[in-house]
Structure formats: C-alpha cells, structure tokens
Amino acid sequence: MLLAKDRLNELLDHLSTEARVYVPARIETQTRFALYSDTVKPNFKLVNTELPPKDILFPQTQNMYRYGFDAEGVPFIDPIHDADDVVIFGARSCDVRSIECMDDVFLTKGYVDEFYEPRRSRLLLVAMACNTVAESCFCDSMSLDPNSAPAADIQMSEGDQAFEVTALNEKGEAALAAWSSYLTEGSIEHAAVSCELKVEMTGIKEKLDHMFEHPIWESVSKKCLNCGTCTFVCPTCHCFDISQENRMKIGERFRSWDSCMFSCYTEMAGHHNPRAEKMPRVRQRFLHKLCFFEDRYGKSLCVGCGRCVADCPVALDITVLIDQIGAAELTEGAVHDA
Amino acid sequence: MSDIQSQLRARAAELLSSGEVVQVIGWMDGRFENQTTPAFIDRPEDAELLVFNEYCVNTTPKYTLYEKEHGKLAVCVRGCDSRGINRMIKDNQILRDQLYLIGLPCSGVKDRKTGELLIKCQNCNHRNPVVYDELLGDAVEEPQVNRYDVVERFEAMERDKRAQYFESTFNRCIRCYACREVCPVCTCRSCFVDQVNVGWQGKQNNLAENKFYNLTRVFHIGDRCVECGECERACPMNLPLMAFNRKMVKDLDDLFAAGEAGLDAEGTHSLGTYDVNDVEEFM
Ligand code: SF4
Ligand code: SF4
Ligand code: SF4
Ligand code: SF4
Numbered sequence: 001m002l003l004a005k006d007r008l009n010e011l012l013d014h015l016s017t018e019a020r021v022y023v024p025a026r027i028e029t030q031t032r033f034a035l036y037s038d039t040v041k042p043n044f045k046l047v048n049t050e051l052p053p054k055d056i057l058f059p060q061t062q063n064m065y066r067y068g069f070d071a072e073g074v075p076f077i078d079p080i081h082d083a084d085d086v087v088i089f090g091a092r093s094c095d096v097r098s099i100e101c102m103d104d105v106f107l108t109k110g111y112v113d114e115f116y117e118p119r120r121s122r123l124l125l126v127a128m129a130c131n132t133v134a135e136s137c138f139c140d141s142m143s144l145d146p147n148s149a150p151a152a153d154i155q156m157s158e159g160d161q162a163f164e165v166t167a168l169n170e171k172g173e174a175a176l177a178a179w180s181s182y183l184t185e186g187s188i189e190h191a192a193v194s195c196e197l198k199v200e201m202t203g204i205k206e207k208l209d210h211m212f213e214h215p216i217w218e219s220v221s222k223k224c225l226n227c228g229t230c231t232f233v234c235p236t237c238h239c240f241d242i243s244q245e246n247r248m249k250i251g252e253r254f255r256s257w258d259s260c261m262f263s264c265y266t267e268m269a270g271h272h273n274p275r276a277e278k279m280p281r282v283r284q285r286f287l288h289k290l291c292f293f294e295d296r297y298g299k300s301l302c303v304g305c306g307r308c309v310a311d312c313p314v315a316l317d318i319t320v321l322i323d324q325i326g327a328a329e330l331t332e333g334a335v336h337d338a
Numbered sequence: 339m340s341d342i343q344s345q346l347r348a349r350a351a352e353l354l355s356s357g358e359v360v361q362v363i364g365w366m367d368g369r370f371e372n373q374t375t376p377a378f379i380d381r382p383e384d385a386e387l388l389v390f391n392e393y394c395v396n397t398t399p400k401y402t403l404y405e406k407e408h409g410k411l412a413v414c415v416r417g418c419d420s421r422g423i424n425r426m427i428k429d430n431q432i433l434r435d436q437l438y439l440i441g442l443p444c445s446g447v448k449d450r451k452t453g454e455l456l457i458k459c460q461n462c463n464h465r466n467p468v469v470y471d472e473l474l475g476d477a478v479e480e481p482q483v484n485r486y487d488v489v490e491r492f493e494a495m496e497r498d499k500r501a502q503y504f505e506s507t508f509n510r511c512i513r514c515y516a517c518r519e520v521c522p523v524c525t526c527r528s529c530f531v532d533q534v535n536v537g538w539q540g541k542q543n544n545l546a547e548n549k550f551y552n553l554t555r556v557f558h559i560g561d562r563c564v565e566c567g568e569c570e571r572a573c574p575m576n577l578p579l580m581a582f583n584r585k586m587v588k589d590l591d592d593l594f595a596a597g598e599a600g601l602d603a604e605g606t607h608s609l610g611t612y613d614v615n616d617v618e619e620f621m
Contacts, residue, residue, distance in 0.1 A: 027510075028506065028510065029510065029575060029576035029577065030510065030575055030576065050574070051512075060512065060543040061541075061542045061543045061544060135370060136370075219378075222376075222378045222401075222404070222405070223375060223376040223378070223401075225400070225516065225519035225520055225572075226519060227514050227515050227516035227518075227519040227520075227572070228512075228513070228514035228515055228516070229514040229516045229572075229574045231514075232512050232513075232514045232574075233512075233574060241541060243540070243541045243542075245540060245542070254541075254542060256541040256542060256543060257543075259514075262515075262532075263532060264532050264534055267534075278404065311574040313396070313516050313520060313571070313572035313574075314375060314376050314396055315368045315369075315373060315374070315375035315376075316375070317368065317369050317375075319369065320368075320369050
C-alpha cells in the first residue's frame with residue numbers, strides 16, 4: 001500500500017488522537033524521537049537520530065511505586081504503571097533490532113519486567129527503510145539489513161511522492177486496516193542501500209571467549225574517560241539502578257539508567273569496587289556487547305547503529321576495536337576463558 | 339604543521355629511546371577522514387603514529403592523572419593543554435617533574451565535519467603553550483577575542499528568556515558526565531555526584547537534578563576553570579556549557595580581579611584565599 005507524502009501529517013494527526021506518536025526530529029541541538037505535534041514534524045532525512053528511541057520503552061528515569069503513610073497513618077504501597085498506546089513512527093532497522101534486544105532482556109528467560117511489558121505491549125512499531133547511510137553506520141556487518149526490519153509491525157520505505165507501507169504481522173495488519181482511508185494501492189521501488197563502514201565479525205565472538213585476560217583491554221581503555229556517553233546513546237544498553245526519594249511521610253522508588261562505565265556502578269558497601277579501574281569497565285562493555293549477550297540470547301548486543309562511534313568524545317571506536325580483536329594474537333598467558 | 343609533526347615524532351622517539359620518559363601522550367589518526375584520537379606511545383618505533391594537525395580536538399592534561407603511575411610522561415601541550423597542566427600541578431594532582439612538556443603552538447582546531455574552527459578555539463586567547471620544556475615550531479600570534487561574548491548575550495536577555503535558556507539547556511542534559519571526565523579541573527577523588535550515600539545528587543534525570551549537577555559543577559570549578567572548552571566539545575548533547583563557566587569566570591574577575599586560571603602553577607586563587615578587603619556584595 002502507499003501513503004502519499006502529502007497525507008503523512010494527516011495520518012499522524014489522526015494517530016495522535018489515540019496514541020502518543022514519536023517521530024524522528026531535531027529538537028534544538030539534538031536529533032531524537034520526539035512527540036509528534038504541531039511544531040514537531042517527522043524528519044526522515046535524519047539517517048538515525050542521535051538519541052535512540054530507547055527511552056520511550058525504558059525511560060531514563062521511571063517511577064516504580066509510591067509508598068508511605070496516609071493521613072490515618074496507615075502504610076501504603078502504590079505501584080505506578082503509566083503505559084499509554086504509543087507509536088514509534090520511522091524507526092531504522094538498527095533501532096528495531098535494539099528493541100528486540102531489550103525484549104530479550106525484559107521479557108524472556110522466565111522474567112517479565114512489569115514496567116517494560118505494559119509499554120512494550122501497547123507499542124506499534126513502524127520501521128522506515130534507510131535511503132542513505134551515515135559514515136558511522138555498520139549494521140549490515142552485524143547481521144542486520146538497513147532496508148528491512150522484520151521485527152517491526154509495519155515496514156515503510158520512502159519514495160519520491162509516497163511511502164510504501166507493508167504490514168509484517170497481525171498488529172501491523174490491524175493498523176493498516178485502520179489507516180485505510182489514508183492509503184492507496186501501489187508499490188514503490190526501494191533502491192537498497194548498504195553501509196560503507198564494514199567490520200568482519202566472523203570468529204570475533206569465539207575469539208573473545210578466550211580474551212578476558214588479553215592485553216588488548218589495557219591498551220584500548222587508556223583513552224577512555226569513563227563517561228556515560230556511549231552507554232546512554234546506545235539503543236541497547238539497558239542497565240539500571242534503583243533509588244528512592246523520601247519527602248516527609250511519602251517516598252517514591254524509581255529506576256534510572258546506569259552505566260557500566262561509571263565507578264559507582266560496581267561499588268559495594270564498604271567501598272569495595274571489583275571494577276575499580278577503567279580497564280575492567282571498558283572490557284565489560286565490549287564483552288557484553290560482542291560476547292556475553294550472544295551467549296545468553298544468541299544475538300549481538302551491538303546493532304551497528306554507530307552512535308557510540310559518532311559520539312565518544314575521544315573516538316574510542318567499537319569498529320576499530322572489532323578490527324583489533326580480529327587481528328589480535330591469542331598468546332599463552334593472555335588466554336583466559338571469559 | 340606537518341614540519342612540526344615530523345619534529346614531534348623525532349623528539350618522541352628520542353625521549354622514549356633515551357629512557358627520559360616512559361610514554362608520550364599526543365594524538366594519532368582515527369578511523370575516519372580528518373579524525374584524530376588520543377595516542378599513548380610507549381615504544382620509539384611507534385612514534386611514527388603521532389600526528390599534529392588541525393583536527394587534534396582532544397586535550398591531553400587529564401590523562402596524566404591515570405598514566406603518571408607508569409613513570410615520567412612526555413605530554414603534547416598547546417595553550418589550552420598547558421593551562422590545564424598548570425592547574426593540575428597547582429591542585430596537587432601531578433608534579434611538574436613527572437612531566438616533560440612538548441610545547442606546540444596552535445592555530446586552532448576544526449570540526450571534522452564542517453571544517454569550521456571549534457567554538458572553544460574561536461574563544462581562545464592563548465594559543466601558545468604557557469609552560470613547556472621545549473617548543474616545536476615558532477610561536478603564533480595571539481588573537482584578542484572577546485571571550486565573554488556569549489555571557490554578555492545571555493546577561494542581556496530578559497529574566498524570563500534567561501530562565502528559559504537555562505531550563506532548555508539543562509533539560510537536554512543526559513548526565514553522562516563527559517563534561518566532568520574530560521575536565522582537567524574535575525579531579526576530586528570522590529565527586530559530589532558519586533557520593534551516593536550522602537545523596538547530594540539524585541539519580542533522577544529531570545530539570546531539578548540536571549540543573550543541580552551542572553550548576554554545582556560550575557561553582558565547583560569556579561576560579562579554576564582554565565577555559566579550555568573541552569567540556570562543551572565533549573558534550574554529546576551540544577550544550578553551551580562554556581556560557582555558564584565563563585559567567586563564573588567573568589564574575590570572579592569583576593569581583594576579585596581573579597584573572598585567567600592556569601597561566602602559571604604558583605600563587606593563590608581567589609576562592610581559596612581570604613582577604614579582609616574582599617568585596618561582600620551580598621552581605
Ligand atoms: S568509550 Fe568513549 S563514550 Fe564510552 S565511556 Fe569511554 S570515553 Fe566515554
Ligand atoms: S555499541 Fe555502539 S554501535 Fe553498537 S549498538 Fe551500541 S551505540 Fe550502536
Ligand atoms: S545503522 Fe543501518 S539501519 Fe541504522 S540508520 Fe544506519 S544504515 Fe540505517
Ligand atoms: S556532557 Fe553534556 S549531557 Fe553529559 S553530563 Fe555534561 S552537560 Fe550533561
């Protein structure tokens with residue numbers, strides 16, 4: 001089916017009456033997924049947005065429950081589940097895969113996260129095929145396809161006058177049925193794109209299995225500042241920390257993004273810190289992306305979106321690291337199972 | 339510059355072979371065109387990797403904190419780097435004799451994508467290193483820019499507009515702390531942010547906490563800010579952090595004739611000194 005470009009905003013206006021609709025847009029100094037409104041219109045020229053749509057499903061700060069004593073002095077605990085119907089409109093393949101990774105973490109292996117699940121189940125995920133790639137995009141080396149995102153509900157691709165929209169599952173079909181008055185029959189020819197930046201991933205995971213003690217970590221971590229940039233802009237980094245704020249007789253528990261790059265991430269009571277230096281933190285981040293997640297969920301936790309590549313203030317580049325791992329020798333003594 | 343780059347490589351190799359230093363901290367090429375990344379050279383044969391060009395965006399001083407344990411370091415310093423080093427010496431973070439400073443006069447560095455001079459360099463009046471053990475190349479002429487331009491612009495705003503400027507800036511902060519981590523002055527062993535048990539800084543990302551973080555940092559670096567602009571460059575959200583830092587610098591200069599930080603490694607600093615003649619505007 002086709003959605004004429006001049007009917008796009010009409011459709012989004014309509015969707016906004018029933019759901020919160022997020023579109024890629026520039027908001028002052030950044031590009032991100034922002035709530036569609038009279039002033040915020042989608043910009044599909046942005047290849048991928050600087051900030052991923054992660055916070056829509058997994059907010060940087062999420063209130064979990066309120067507790068305290070009510071007016072009669074009776075203790076109470078009120079869980080907060082604040083999910084709405086949400087549409088992410090125009091996610092790139094990398095961001096769709098990142099949501100698959102978050103689904104693995106928050107919904108599988110016998111654990112369903114009660115704060116993620118209600119948001120996820122009320123999400124309509126509309127993917128947009130890439131027409132261009134950024135210099136830092138390397139998704140097609142990470143077994144993704146920038147031209148299609150099979151895990152989305154609806155796949156779109158952009159032509160000159162119209163978007164082609166295709167339902168990928170039942171949820172998508174139901175949505176397209178509801179959008180039918182905005183759609184016409186037809187299809188467009190999508191010129192497939194591929195990334196310029198390539199990495200060779202064959203054998204990387206298997207090699208990393210034996211590289212926990214390899215000297216490479218010492219040298220790559222030297223320039224790292226241990227800021228949280230790479231983890232916060234990453235669409236798949238999902239670690240959080242739980243804290244609370246108390247005011248008089250009422251308190252609120254919330255969770256907030258944490259970063260394995262921060263020293264307090266692993267700090268324990270009595271100030272013992274098993275990852276006291278930069279090296280083990282950097283090693284953790286990259287092993288989690290390229291090795292541990294693969295062990296647990298059978299896919300890479302790096303989707304090749306290139307955000308950390310573009311944003312790291314010291315150009316510590318995961319694609320360079322992957323090349324270095326590929327070239328590294330597994331010498332005696334450096335080999336230790338992860 | 340390429341002439342200076344070859345001198346730099348030669349000197350780095352000599353310093354390493356003679357054993358005078360264990361490591362040279364400078365820059366090398368990154369993966370992309372016109373991209374560099376910090377380099378830590380510890381073998382003379384690797385000195386060839388060093389580059390010095392108009393895309394050396396990173397500053398070097400902060401790394402001395404982590405690398406000093408290995409022995410004496412050679413550090414490449416331009417104006418901004420050298421002021422950071424001075425400030426770190428003054429803050430007892432490093433000793434002058436732990437460092438061999440390779441001075442590099444600078445013509446400013448550029449954004450690799452736009453080719454424009456970085457904002458931090460547009461506002462720089464100290465392109466020549468203010469401290470060094472040897473200088474490669476000839477000193478460059480110092481520009482005379484009004485670096486308070488940005489401060490004057492927001493000072494001139496109406497109250498509401500100014501509040502809005504603060505709020506929209508801090509609303510966008512993701513609290514990655516890159517600004518703190520690159521800063522040569524942010525060297526507290528335990529930053530107020532990380533004192534989780536005391537609880538100065540809440541972990542929520544909201545306007546109140548973001549403002550608290552950013553403004554506390556401004557006050558805390560206060561008269562020690564060497565105005566290298568590295569926090570602003572590092573900020574992934576492109577927030578105008580130097581506007582706030584420079585406001586502090588300007589006020590301190592107006593109130594206490596504080597001058598510019600990091601021009602030398604001696605003397606006192608205004609917020610760390612009590613003088614009965616100090617102005618007490620608000621008492
Ligand atoms: S890799 Fe880069 S972005 Fe990540 S913590 Fe280190 S310096 Fe920050
Ligand atoms: S590690 Fe970097 S490239 Fe990979 S998914 Fe995260 S931000 Fe994207
Ligand atoms: S990483 Fe791939 S899917 Fe993501 S924006 Fe770039 S080309 Fe598109
Ligand atoms: S670098 Fe920018 S986004 Fe990160 S904490 Fe500092 S001001 Fe906030």
